[in-house]
Amino acid sequence: MGQRILLYTGKGGVGKTSIAASTACSLAKSEKKTLVISTDPAHSLGDAFGVDIGPKPKHMSKNLYAQEISVNEAINTHWNELKGYLTGLFQTEGLDPISAEEIATLPGFDEASQLLYLRQYYEEKNYDAIVIDSAPTGESLKLLSFPEAMTWYMDKIFPMGRLAAKLVRPVWNTVSNLSIPDDEVFKSVESLYASLRKIRVILTDPKISTIRLVMNPDKMSLSETKRAFTYLLLYGYPVDSVFVNKIYDESTGSFFKGWRSAQSEIVKEVNDSFSDLRIFKVPMLKEEPIGIERLEEMSSLIYSDASPLDTFSKEKSIQFIKEGGKYIIRLKLPFADKKDLEIFNKGGELIIQLGNWKRVFYLPTVYSDKNPIRAEFINGVLDIEME
């Protein structure tokens, strides 16, 4: 089996860090060289292991490494790739040189640096598995939609900026001290962009990457998990399983009786709603799973006979179908509400907007000269006919 990237996400506090750390411990125990990375700026991976970790991969035990990504550290590690992006931002806005801390707050910088680390580790092929303890859902979606958002920028804004810079620079430089980005800067923005596109390819390839949804058996967590699943499918990410964490078992006694029956209703709904995915049920433990030993114990309760490296669902979120002379794009958006769904065709691009999230589809060439003529959304499946 090739290298695997496993990303755990979900609502705040549901147990993402514990399950990611526990998965990493179990992989390391089964002789897989594993790196567990926290991309959540509010790192708590160190708390799960009960030791300080820091911004570089730290050797934790045999086959096990852990890292809490720091944007400041990324500025040093990936400086060559990021400097064009930064210089571009400063120069266009006419800012004075600023500190690493200030740089770290720039839009998209967190995302770009985390993604560059992932690409680096994937390409170095130094680990059998990279386990990502990611930030709560909204932040993770921002991270995962970043390469596409940048595609839009690169297609629409960037060429204009580049052209404008070319035209204006000769005159501008004689009248102003502020410089306009030179072509080198634009080139490095382009190469940063190419890197990010590559990472998207890696993260959307189900043979390499898998996104796993962590939730608790309560209504709010279930609703968020459904939304997250739908958005991840919209962006074409492979989701293969749901982890329902902190389930009360019989040993919790009569006080928790009401909770147990409410939880079992939710678990039933999870089984029905995510029938194409593998559902892992994780009990509420008697003690916090902290430290390698407890995390390993937790993993044996989670996975029993399964290997975390397996792919538990091979569902494809998007399909391009040719049926009786018709070209159809079929997109699974299981929990989307029809009223939140909008489809545009703008200058040969297909744009699907779902609530606040928008995806611009870059279609295969046979589709690129076609326009959507009909769309149908039935039982969570969106069919768009192109002509």
Ligand SMILES: Nc1ncnc2c1ncn2[C@@H]1O[C@H](COP(=O)(O)OP(=O)(O)OP(=O)(O)O)[C@@H](O)[C@H]1O
């Ligand atoms: N199955 C479990 N049994 C008992 N305690 C658990 C279990 N899973 C997680 N915990 C505890 O619940 C708390 C929250 O877990 P964790 O930090 O893993 O969640 P998280 O989703 O990563 O949170 P955040 O959104 O803040 O990053 C921690 O104290 C952790 O030790």
Ligand SMILES: [Mg+2]
């Ligand atoms: Mg966490």
